[in-house]
Amino acid sequence: MAAEQGRTQRNGRSDASAREPRSSTCTSLKMFLVALSFAYFAKALSGSYMKSTITQLERRFDIPSYLIGVIDGSFEIGNLLVIAFVSYFGAKLHRPKIIAVGCVLMSIGTFIIALPHFIIGRYEFETSVRWVVNSTLNPSPCPVGSPADVAQGGKMPVVPATSCESESNLSMWIYVLLGNVLRGIGETPVQPLGISYIDDFATEENAALYVGCVQTISVVGPVFGYLLGSLCAKIYVDIGFVKMETITITPADARWVGAWWLGYLVAGVITLLSAIPFWFLPRSLPMSGPRGPEKCTAEQTSFIKDSPLLKHKYPADDNTSFIEMAKDFIPTLRTLLAHPVYLIYLCVTIIQLNSLIGMVTYKPKYIEQHFRQSASKANFLMGVINIPAVALGMFSGGLLMKRLKLNIMGAARFAFGTSLIGYFLSLFFFAMSCENAKVAGVTLSYDSVDTISYDKHSVFTACNSNCFCSASDWDPVCGENGITYVSPCLAGCTSSTGSGKSTVFSNCSCVGVAGNFTASTGQCPHADDCDRMFRYFLALSVVTSFIISLGGTPGYMLLIRCIKPQLKSLALGFHALATRTLAGIPAPIYFGAIIDTTCLKWGQKRCGGIGACRIYNTTAYRIAYLGLTLSLRTISFIICIPGFILLSRQLKREERNGIHRALANGGTELEALRKEEIVISNSDQSQQTSDNSTDRETRL
Numbered sequence: 001m002a003a004e005q006g007r008t009q010r011n012g013r014s015d016a017s018a019r020e021p022r023s024s025t026c027t028s029l030k031m032f033l034v035a036l037s038f039a040y041f042a043k044a045l046s047g048s049y050m051k052s053t054i055t056q057l058e059r060r061f062d063i064p065s066y067l068i069g070v071i072d073g074s075f076e077i078g079n080l081l082v083i084a085f086v087s088y089f090g091a092k093l094h095r096p097k098i099i100a101v102g103c104v105l106m107s108i109g110t111f112i113i114a115l116p117h118f119i120i121g122r123y124e125f126e127t128s129v130r131w132v133v134n135s136t137l138n139p140s141p142c143p144v145g146s147p148a149d150v151a152q153g154g155k156m157p158v159v160p161a162t163s164c165e166s167e168s169n170l171s172m173w174i175y176v177l178l179g180n181v182l183r184g185i186g187e188t189p190v191q192p193l194g195i196s197y198i199d200d201f202a203t204e205e206n207a208a209l210y211v212g213c214v215q216t217i218s219v220v221g222p223v224f225g226y227l228l229g230s231l232c233a234k235i236y237v238d239i240g241f242v243k244m245e246t247i248t249i250t251p252a253d254a255r256w257v258g259a260w261w262l263g264y265l266v267a268g269v270i271t272l273l274s275a276i277p278f279w280f281l282p283r284s285l286p287m288s289g290p291r292g293p294e295k296c297t298a299e300q301t302s303f304i305k306d307s308p309l310l311k312h313k314y315p316a317d318d319n320t321s322f323i324e325m326a327k328d329f330i331p332t333l334r335t336l337l338a339h340p341v342y343l344i345y346l347c348v349t350i351i352q353l354n355s356l357i358g359m360v361t362y363k364p365k366y367i368e369q370h371f372r373q374s375a376s377k378a379n380f381l382m383g384v385i386n387i388p389a390v391a392l393g394m395f396s397g398g399l400l401m402k403r404l405k406l407n408i409m410g411a412a413r414f415a416f417g418t419s420l421i422g423y424f425l426s427l428f429f430f431a432m433s434c435e436n437a438k439v440a441g442v443t444l445s446y447d448s449v450d451t452i453s454y455d456k457h458s459v460f461t462a463c464n465s466n467c468f469c470s471a472s473d474w475d476p477v478c479g480e481n482g483i484t485y486v487s488p489c490l491a492g493c494t495s496s497t498g499s500g501k502s503t504v505f506s507n508c509s510c511v512g513v514a515g516n517f518t519a520s521t522g523q524c525p526h527a528d529d530c531d532r533m534f535r536y537f538l539a540l541s542v543v544t545s546f547i548i549s550l551g552g553t554p555g556y557m558l559l560i561r562c563i564k565p566q567l568k569s570l571a572l573g574f575h576a577l578a579t580r581t582l583a584g585i586p587a588p589i590y591f592g593a594i595i596d597t598t599c600l601k602w603g604q605k606r607c608g609g610i611g612a613c614r615i616y617n618t619t620a621y622r623i624a625y626l627g628l629t630l631s632l633r634t635i636s637f638i639i640c641i642p643g644f645i646l647l648s649r650q651l652k653r654e655e656r657n658g659i660h661r662a663l664a665n666g667g668t669e670l671e672a673l674r675k676e677e678i679v680i681s682n683s684d685q686s687q688q689t690s691d692n693s694t695d696r697e698t699r700l
Helices: 002-052 055-060 065-090 095-118 146-153 173-187 192-202 204-234 260-277 296-305 308-313 324-335 341-370 375-404 408-431 528-550 552-561 563-585 586-596 619-698
Strands: 476-479 493-496 504-508 518-520 599-602 609-618
Touching: 002 055, 002 065, 002 095, 002 173, 002 204, 002 260, 002 341, 002 493, 002 563, 055 065, 055 341, 055 609, 065 173, 065 192, 065 341, 065 563, 065 586, 095 173, 095 192, 192 204, 204 260, 204 375, 308 518, 324 341, 324 563, 341 375, 341 552, 341 563, 341 586, 375 408, 375 528, 375 552, 408 619, 476 493, 476 504, 476 563, 518 586, 528 586, 528 609, 552 563, 563 586, 563 599, 586 619
Parallel strands: none
Antiparallel strands: 476 518, 493 504, 504 518, 599 609
């Protein structure tokens, strides 16, 4: 009785001690899951916020679109600098603390991006409108000069600003680029080390669920990133340092710059907070659930120990030397790249991602320029409409794949079909066009105010010949005739009344023949039919985003299933490396360079030189932007044709090999059964012989 009681107490203690680590393991793992989800949210928020500030950065630093593409691609450059070291050495070190260091670096990089705002001083835009209390003291917009002065290059003599002498030769956008590189370096350990930590210490049935939760949270980040971009774009860049009533431009103006730096401070603080929990998480957790070998039989333990899959799942337990791994790397990579289906899949995804990244990077800018919407509205629509449609499409694609029980060929056909449907729907974007703005001297001549053409026009004509105007300034005014003029001086206006946004210019000789016509500040509003076309554009954009993203999950599963299990890790890593290098970095640069070719009027830097573009040829912009996007996708579809042929051959070959193996295994088993029958029959005969001899001896 006492022995039984002691045994019960021992069992109780052992059960309690078994429950305690399992409970603490579960708690620590859930804490890690929450921390990793928050880190995913933070990095997705700051990444999407960077996309939303493209036009703000262009105008603030007076740089063309291709340089913005360089800045955007610098994140991938930072990522590539350390991804190999982090992926290899990070798994052998304290993974939560490395993730924490990465989050801190991301935060520092985000703060560095906002740093130029506090260095370069106040934002000054070209304007002839001044905020004055007494409107009678307004200077004339049309200073009188000699026609000879105007004829020399069509520009006023430029007096260098005194502040230019003390300005650093280093362009301020360099800080934005360096901060984005640092942000890319810091982001590197979050995904590979975080997912591997969950996969190592979660049970089999929970690992996929946890990874799914993290990926879902990461989709929420871009929504808040674009919404934050929309909010900051409404706020003037120097809010708190200038009187807002003195600002003579609106958020819809091509010179408006929002408080781009404010969002980076918010994103930096959120990213810094995401690093805190990782400092307190353990390096490793006790193995729980059915993964532990103590629950396996001796036969199962032997099988697990000899399993080649386990070696690839837990490489840290393998005692292979670094030299041996290095020797094995090149042959393994050669084997992977010799796989024709994988190679074609890699080419297709690189081309498709070039199209996708270029389109997404400049989509808010396209909405602003083509449909003449404010940056705030463009970012808001991206966050509220487009991103949720993509997230819903990816989720629905995975659900359909599970419901339809698609095999590898079914997944390939599904991904190809959805992409093709989205491609044909995208062709309708070409028909959704708005008429270009009527700007005298830019899109039409002063003489022919009804016909828009993109030939070389001159902003100087007889009606403003008496005015000493600058051709480089962009200070648009809207005349009574519905025509926009580059500046009130070039409109021939000789006087003005009012102040600020309510300034009215009068006696504008270029607006009307009599010379007593007026003009107001800002560009002329676009036609009502453009608003209707914009609604059609948004509706079609949501539908195409949803349909194309339906094939995202099946396409990714095709990558995993088309190769041997032992090559899976290398295939995924090389795919990520190739797409970042050949799509993430170059796509924003050459998309921006092609968009720059459609600019009609460049701004002027305060200290000389070409600045940001003020107005584009919307027809050429639409053809260049949509044409490049769809041309890349057309090339990818052509490459898919040999891919399907090779994939079907591979599947047939594997099916034949499977049948041969089954027949061979069946023949081997049959031979073993025959041998067993022979052994049994021989033993029976010997037993019978021994029994007969025993009977004879007994009879004797």
